[in-house]
Amino acid sequence: MKQPSAIMPLSSLTGAQLEAHQQYNRILDDKGRYLPFDEFRHRVKRGDDPELAWTLTRHARSASLQFINYHNELGERAGFNITPLVSETCELVDKHATQTALREYLQQLPAGGAELSQLQLDESITSSQLEGANTTTLVARNMLETGRKPRTEDEHMIAGNARLMTAIPEHLAEPLSIELLRHFHAAGMSGINDAKYHPGNFRETDDVVIADYDGNIVHQPPVAASIPDRLQAVCDFANDLTGQYIHPLIRACLLHFMLAHEHPFRDGNGRTSRALFYWYMLKHGYDAFRYVSISQPLHAAPVKYAHSYQHTEHDGMDVTYFLEHQASILKRAVTKYLDFIHETIHRRAAVDHLLAGSGALSRLLPRQIALLNIMLAEPQKHFTAAEVSQIMGISDGTARSALRVLVREGLAMEIQVNNQQTAYTAVKLR
Numbered sequence: 001m002k003q004p005s006a007i008m009p010l011s012s013l014t015g016a017q018l019e020a021h022q023q024y025n026r027i028l029d030d031k032g033r034y035l036p037f038d039e040f041r042h043r044v045k046r047g048d049d050p051e052l053a054w055t056l057t058r059h060a061r062s063a064s065l066q067f068i069n070y071h072n073e074l075g076e077r078a079g080f081n082i083t084p085l086v087s088e089t090c091e092l093v094d095k096h097a098t099q100t101a102l103r104e105y106l107q108q109l110p111a112g113g114a115e116l117s118q119l120q121l122d123e124s125i126t127s128s129q130l131e132g133a134n135t136t137t138l139v140a141r142n143m144l145e146t147g148r149k150p151r152t153e154d155e156h157m158i159a160g161n162a163r164l165m166t167a168i169p170e171h172l173a174e175p176l177s178i179e180l181l182r183h184f185h186a187a188g189m190s191g192i193n194d195a196k197y198h199p200g201n202f203r204e205t206d207d208v209v210i211a212d213y214d215g216n217i218v219h220q221p222p223v224a225a226s227i228p229d230r231l232q233a234v235c236d237f238a239n240d241l242t243g244q245y246i247h248p249l250i251r252a253c254l255l256h257f258m259l260a261h262e263h264p265f266r267d268g269n270g271r272t273s274r275a276l277f278y279w280y281m282l283k284h285g286y287d288a289f290r291y292v293s294i295s296q297p298l299h300a301a302p303v304k305y306a307h308s309y310q311h312t313e314h315d316g317m318d319v320t321y322f323l324e325h326q327a328s329i330l331k332r333a334v335t336k337y338l339d340f341i342h343e344t345i346h347r348r349a350a351v352d353h354l355l356a357g358s359g360a361l362s363r364l365l366p367r368q369i370a371l372l373n374i375m376l377a378e379p380q381k382h383f384t385a386a387e388v389s390q391i392m393g394i395s396d397g398t399a400r401s402a403l404r405v406l407v408r409e410g411l412a413m414e415i416q417v418n419n420q421q422t423a424y425t426a427v428k429l430r
């Protein structure tokens with residue numbers, strides 16, 4: 001990665017130079033992009049001076065930065081610009097991810113939101129896979145859904161992250177504190193490999209570095225001795241609601257960046273940083289984030305995720321690069337969540353139409369129709385009575401009775417798993 005060139009003193013530039021490069025005196029390029037220097041330099045018009053062009057762009061960006069009370073060890077103060085993509089993503093979550101929006105969607109779902117239970121596991125699984133857990137999504141999902149004990153370190157990573165995601169809503173009434181950060185780390189990392197993770201304990205040495213895929217050191221975290229004071233600054237930023245207004249989504253992303261930049265634990269910093277993002281969003285009423293996975297799109301392009309940190313750290317703590325990347329991730333993640341809801345609502349209408357045509361609609365209870373919709377959302381899945389009981393909040397006996405009714409109606413099949421456990425799967429409706 002090519003690091004930014006030194007900014008040229010404006011006093012050294014002639015009027016002719018400034019006039020010839022005036023088009024670069026702006027925050028975004030002509031396509032609306034907030035490019036880092038290693039990409040920017042390749043898009044300078046032929047014949048123009050890349051360093052002069054970068055100087056003017058960097059001056060324009062710096063002049064409009066919104067600074068926050070956070071510095072790196074060099075004393076560079078972090079700041080950001082709000083780009084069109086960041087604004088668009090803030091509007092998206094304000095429209096579709098609030099408590100009120102979620103409540104309205106749940107009223108339209110046939111099972112009152114029980115269908116969303118499958119989405120709750122996505123973040124626990126892919127956040128761990130992003131950090132190297134070598135377990136398939138199918139195996140991981142089965143482990144979490146059945147309550148099977150993890151057998152490998154990779155499975156322990158996923159189980160730990162599931163515990164962490166479960167612990168987050170229990171602490172929404174609290175302000176952020178150093179002890180809460182310790183608690184989140186311990187909740188997610190305990191029992192994986194305690195000698196490696198030191199659950200809930202900050203690192204005490206400075207031998208931890210972040211390297212790229214070629215082994216080159218790209219980030220040296222702040223010294224261990226400064227961790228308590230620096231993390232207190234992070235907490236103060238999270239808890240400060242009387243100072244400058246920052247949209248909750250932007251503040252949550254900044255907290256995500258800050259904790260990862262500090263790298264206070266020997267391992268598990270990425271998972272804890274993303275958990276902090278979820279804590280802040282849920283704390284501020286964006287309840288849909290119980291079902292939105294940011295790690296799924298991050299896992300699809302982990303190098304870009306890493307580069308968003310590097311561009312920020314190499315360009316004077318301009319966190320816009322990280323915010324731009326997170327905005328693109330969040331836009332995809334929220335859109336996927338909305339697509340799932342709309343597909344479920346559409347399926348409900350189609351199911352009601354088919355059941356009405358066969359006469360089954362009048363024979364089935366609302367609970368049984370809701371269960372059918374849940375099963376049709378995962379046509380390859382084998383459902384047990386215990387799983388249905390947990391998903392729908394009903395007794396095992398009621399769940400088993402509902403499943404058997406669907407079998408009698410020809411809407412589901414009863415099968416034996418491993419010749420010992422009875423399970424059910426939906427029949428494709430025609």
